Amino acid sequence: MSFSPSIQEEQLKSEMASTIFHLYDCTRIIGKIDFCVAPHTKKQKGKDQNRTPETTAPYLWAEVKRGKAKLEKALIQLILTIGGSDILEHSLPPIYLGAFNAEEIILIPYEKIQSFFMLNDFNWNVAPSDQSTREFRDLMARVQSTFATEKLRFRFDKDEKLLRAFIRQNLKIRADEQPQIEIDHNNFFHIYLQWRLIMVPHRNGKGQTLPGALDAKWDGLQKKGILESDLFLADLFVDGKSTIEISDDETIRENLIISFRSMGYRTSRGDTNLVDDLRFDIRDRQAYTNFWKRFKRPPRKESQQEIIDRRDRLVPQDVRERKGAFFTPQQWVELSQRYLADYLGPSWQDEYYVWDCAAGTGNLLVGLTNPDRVWASTIDRADVLVMHDRISNGALLHKHHAFQFDFLNDSFDGLPPELRSIVQDPEKRKKLVIYINPPYAEGDSRAGDGRSGVHQSATHDRYIQDIGSAASEIFALFLIRIYREIPGCVLGDFSILKNLQAPKFAAFRKEYRAKLEKIFLCPAYTFDNVKGKFPISFSIWQTDKEEPFERIRADVYDAEGQRVAGKTIVGYDGRPLLSSWLGRTAKAPQKPLGRMASVGSDFQNQRTVFIENVERRKKRGGRHTPIDQSNTIIIAICFAVRHCIPATWLNDRDQFLWPSDAWLEDREFQGDCLAYTLFHGQNCISAEDGVNHWIPFAEHEVGLEASYGSHFLLDFIAGRLPAPDGDAALIADGKPGDFTRGEKPITFSPEAQVVLQAGRALYTYYHQQHGAKPNASYYDIRRFFQGVSRTEQAKPGETVVKGRMNAKSDDAEYMRLIGELKQASKHLGYTKIAPKVYEYGFLLG
Ligand SMILES: C[S@@+](CC[C@H](N)C(=O)[O-])C[C@H]1O[C@@H](n2cnc3c(N)ncnc32)[C@H](O)[C@@H]1O
Structure with missing residues (x-):
């Protein structure tokens, strides 16, 4: 068997489906997976009635490539596609993962790869097809040895018979012929997702409700704080005695909140909180046994404790969001304890008391060595039971020191006596460290079941008048209660930077005036289920010293825990933002030349800053500043300043500010910002939408005979325009502004001139092309060479081009020219504009 080397992907898929995999269902579409092979699931009399696409494991998920593309890399792409999506929450995983091209196929058993999906120090948020990312290389390095031992390769020309025999023997449904999968701390989460599909009622993709093999009053259970995952844990910690009978199954953990x-x-013995009418039993024994036939219970001994400790991973995302339950990775737990030891002294654990009042399953306390002085409380009883279980299995904590306590509602009178006496004694309080990663959830009306009202609590009611809108955030309520009701203590807390920087926390900062002694920052995406790229801090506060926050130098660690260059974090209270500076220029222009869209004044909104034609329909939200002769330079400055420094996880929350007036004297800076703005990907001015006023080169400079529709920019750069009416100098607070408004020539630095030269070469090359349009903008030129992701036929014979611009072009000369232009523009941004962004106070640091 062979395929033509030039066969297209779609054709290759359909030929594989009709030749090699003709006995199977290759029609399922699962997320962005190229090719899926599954058993047919049409119901047959007397056969497994529970077999539906949702409850039947697929056989193979594969990445498909044209020609001779390297298949190992294609497999990495597939792993990134799966890991970066929620596919595994909706579908059972396959038996094999694979990749094929026109010459060969490689396969690897899914179970050998599945542990990689559990990496929680891994950033899955990258484009899977981008082989240049660090994540791609990192994953390749991590799976290399698994590939070496487990991967199977079949060439279509030489190994066809072998491949067919392999498929016959291995791609089949009968679970009892498959070896039982051992359960460990790497795969238990995925097994849980599969368990839910079989055991719990849910809706499938067609909107039908599937009943689930367990019979329970799910709503009632949740109200009592019992989650589906508690039943799963009960199921997991069963000795299956290596038989398929349920009657001989026995629990091996009696002290979980639910046991089998x-x-x-x-329910666990003696639990008076739970009422008897919460029945739960096995309704469909066949489906239940079929499921557990595939897995060997109990889990591996060495993984049992870790599975229990990580109960939080099984908590559904909506419940987790409501409770703000995000587990602190061990690398940051360790580091935070090192910071505490550095600050409080090497014997701090014998001199101070420690209370984690948002303890969850007690993970933050791992590594502390003096159980007599450590307390852990948390809101959920199930988590307290997990802590007790961990204590029985050797965790260094006393059972009576781990207790249920709702920190936002309960009175300190209900604390264990010894802890209460510390909390209520001003002297002892000085030796108390409140050590927490508090819950993060914001009470609002946004999507996500039940998030509205999560902040409602006694603490909220007590402090809402004092801390204003920050009172909708649970972590702020923890901080203010600690500060006001346990004064004098030391507080060590994980946090986002809102309490230091967000405008919404201005009133909070007036109340919460503890001295920030030490702080380190780490990337938020290293925390479970946190995808955003922003910093999380660990701070040490002295609550008995009053020092409102203004600025601090923070230590910074990357995702691998390596210390990198530090960062100054500043408070923004009383400092006007760049957006209000820009607002000063937003008067109704007489002849608008375009419009700049922008949201906020921070890096996290960098992508929202772009320039477009006024004819375009405005995107909703944000500011839309019309551009005319009088504010062209101001717009160029705002645009360049917000784009010339790349947005990263670390600067994500930094705010751009109203600058000092020093920039007014700097004509070169003004020209550099204009040159930078003209050749930036976010400058979307297009002659397709209206007159293009943004062409910086005369016709003869780019070999064009036709004349442009607008010479505005050429005249503006040359200073040939009459001074505009009105007072654009308002922008310089008090002083008359001396920046160019078209009546004086622009000054460009040598670096900006290199950009213009590179731009001119690109325009010249463009105008040599068949179909080039005289008024084309930089955006139009890029689109001409790079094309867009898809075209559509609006009417017969008329093709409408739609979709995103492609990243590259097949035209090598264009790629060279645009490469040089981008390089020059980046250099201008980094070396000339960025230093002045700080010098003129657009950013503090
Ligand atoms: C961010 S998690 C931290 C868990 C664990 N200490 C760690 O660092 O991995 C916050 C914990 O606070 C608990 N929690 C939420 N609201 C609470 C409250 N009002 N009182 C006490 N604990 C609460 C959540 O259930 C969750 O376990």
Whole structure:
């Protein structure tokens, strides 16, 4: 068997489906996976009635490539595609992952790869097809040895028979012929996702409700704080005795909130909080046994404790969001304890008391060595039981020191006596460290079941008048209660930077005036289920010293825990933002030349800053500043300043500010910002939308005979325009502004001139092309060479070009010219504009 080397992907898929995999269902579409092979699931009389696409494991998910593309890399792309999506929450995983091209196929058993999906120090947020990312290389390095031992390769020309035999023997449904999969701390989460599909009622993709093999009053259970995952844990910690009978199954953990007993589930002994009418039993024994036939219970001994400790991972995202339950990775736990030891002294654990009042399953306390002085409290009883279980299995904590306590509602009178006496004694409080990663959730009306009102609590009611809008954030409520009701203590907390910087926290900062002694920052995406790229801090506060926050030098660690260059974090209270400076120029222009869209004044909104034609329909939200002769330079400055420094996880929350007036004297800076703005990807001015006023080169300079529709920019640069009416100098607070408004020639630095030369070469090359348009903008030129991702036929014979611009062009000369232009523009941004961004106070640091 062979395929033509030039066969297209779609054709190759359909030929593989009709030749090699003709006995199977290759029609399923699962997320962005190229090719899916699954058993047919049409119901047959007397056969497994529970077999539906949702409940039947697929056989193969594969990445498909044209020609002779390297298949190992294609497999990495597939792993990144799966890991970066929620596919595994909706579908059972396949038996094999694979990749094929026109020559060969490679396969690897899914179970050998699945542990990689559990990496929580890994950033899955990258484009899977981009082989240049650090994540791509990192994953390749991590899976290399698994590939070496587990990967199978079949060439279509030489190994066809072998491949067919392999498929016959390995791609089949009968679970009892598959070896039982061992459960460990790497795969238990995925097994849980599969368990939910079989056991719990849910809606499939077609909107039908599938009943689930367990019979329970799910709503009632949740109200009592019992989650589906508690039933899963009960199921998991069963000795299956290597038989398929349920009758001999026995729990091996009696002290979980739910455990498996007498062919059903029971609440933990002596739990008076739970009422008897919360029945849960096995409704569909066949489906239940079929499921557990595939896995060997109990989990591996060495993984058992870790699975229990990570109960939080099984908590559904909406519940987790509501409770703000995000587990602190061990690398940051360790580091925070090192910071505490540095600050409080090497014997701090014997001199101070420690209370984690948002303890979850107690993970933050791992590594502390003096159980007599450590307390852990948390809101959920199930988590307290997990802590007790961990204590029985050797965790260094006393059972009576781990207790249920709702920190936002309960009175300190209800604390264990010894802790209460510390909290209520001003002297002892000085030796108390409140050590927390508090819950992060904001009470609002946004999507996500039940988030509205999560902040409602006694603490909220007590402090809402004092801390204003910050009172909708649970972590702020923790901080203010600690500060006001346990004065004198030392506070060590993980946090986002809002309490230091967000305008919404201005009132909070007036109340919360503890001295910030030490702080380190680490990337938020290293925390479970946090995808955003922003910093999380660990701060040490002295609550008995009053020092309102203004600025601090923070230590910074990257995702691998390596210390990198530090960063100054500043408070923005009383400092006007760049957006209000820009607002000063927003008067109704007489002849608008375009419009700049922008949101906020921070790096996290960098992508929202772009220039477009006024004829375009405005995107909703944000500011839309019309551009005319009088404010062209101001716009160029705002645009260049917000784009010339790349947005990263670390600067994500930094705010751009109203600058000092020093920039007014700097004509070169003004010219550099204009040159930078003209050749930036976010400058979307297009002659397709209206007159293009943004052409910086005369016709003869770019070999064009036709004349442009607008010479505005040429005249503006040369200073040939009459001074505009009105007072654009308002922008310089008080002083008359001396910046160019078209009546004086622009000054360009040598670096900006290199950009213009590179731009001129690009324009010249463009105008040599067939179909080039005289008024084309920089955006139009890029689109001409790079094309867009898809075209559509509006009417017969008329093709409409739609979609995103492609990243590259096949035209090598264009790629060279645009490469040089981008390089020159980047250089201008980094070396000339960025230093002045700080010098003129657009950014503080
Ligand atoms: C961010 S998690 C931290 C868990 C654990 N200490 C760690 O660092 O990995 C916050 C914990 O606070 C708990 N929590 C939420 N609201 C609470 C409240 N009002 N009182 C006490 N604990 C609460 C959540 O259930 C969650 O376990």
